[in-house]
Amino acid sequence: MIFDAASPTPTSTASTGVSRIPPCEAMLPYIRYQGVLHRAVIGTTLSPSDQGSVVTTVGPNPSQAQSCMRAGTEIYAVYGYPITSRLAANFTNGLMLFEAVSLTPTPSA
Numbered sequence: 781m782i783f784d785a786a787s788p789t790p791t792s793t794a795s796t797g798v799s800r801i802p803p804c805e806a807m808l809p810y811i812r813y814q815g816v817l818h819r820a821v822i823g824t825t826l827s828p829s830d831q832g833s834v835v836t837t838v839g840p841n842p843s844q845a846q847s848c849m850r851a852g853t854e855i856y857a858v859y860g861y862p863i864t865s866r867l868a869a870n871f872t873n874g875l876m877l878f879e880a881v882s883l884t885p886t887p888s889a
Contacts, residue, residue: 809847814864816864819878819879821879831859855868
């Protein structure tokens, strides 16, 4: 498996059979949880009062979040927002905000 830049999930390669996601430092950090893709809002850190309860951790199980962050990283709710809209995680510069993105399909010709 290898990373596909169009969709931040590993994709299969027959030649290597290896699952690989680049580190978050090499890309815009993301969280995929319960079918919703959240991307980091660069330059925005949250205060501890914005941090809700832990909703999941990063890991390989379907009930966990998928991310370029280290397995076991705790993913938090953000007070005042549904988890389908905003999530937070401790990252390099503090508590980072992740907002849901809408993937708009490319119109066909």
